[in-house]
Amino acid sequence: MARIRTVKPSFWSDLAVARLRRDARLMLVGLISFADDEGRFLASASAIAGYVFPHDDLPPVTIRRWRDEIAKAGIIGLYSVDGCEYGHFPNWGKHQKISHGSPSVHPPPPGWLQNGSGAAS
Numbered sequence: 001m002a003r004i005r006t007v008k009p010s011f012w013s014d015l016a017v018a019r020l021r022r023d024a025r026l027m028l029v030g031l032i033s034f035a036d037d038e039g040r041f042l043a044s045a046s047a048i049a050g051y052v053f054p055h056d057d058l059p060p061v062t063i064r065r066w067r068d069e070i071a072k073a074g075i076i077g078l079y080s081v082d083g084c085e086y087g088h089f090p091n092w093g094k095h096q097k098i099s100h101g102s103p104s105v106h107p108p109p110p111g112w113l114q115n116g117s118g119a120a121s
Contacts, residue, residue, distance in 0.1 A: 036102070040104045
């Protein structure tokens with residue numbers, strides 16, 4: 001199913017985003033596109049590389065470094081379920097307006113409550 005995502009003009013001047021390395025910012029835009037309608041995505045280096053950088057031969061350590069930089073900035077959250085790495089955007093509901101959304105196929109982060117805002121309550 002097609003997904004339309006929004007990158008607001010304020011994204012580029014946001015201090016948390018501005019402090020990221022240039023390549024981590026590019027990855028972040030790719031992760032916004034990769035995320036499902038509930039703001040969740042597979043966060044393994046291979047899944048991110050396959051979606052965001054399909055034509056680049058990047059070492060997994062580089063992908064993990066950029067991913068972890070974004071997580072350290074608090075823009076995404078990382079978690080694991082049954083040995084699989086996942087990510088989510090804690091503020092997804094504030095920035096993305098989803099019409100006719102589909103339920104996530106990915107498990108929610110631990111402690112996550114479904115309240116329609118994309119954030120734990």
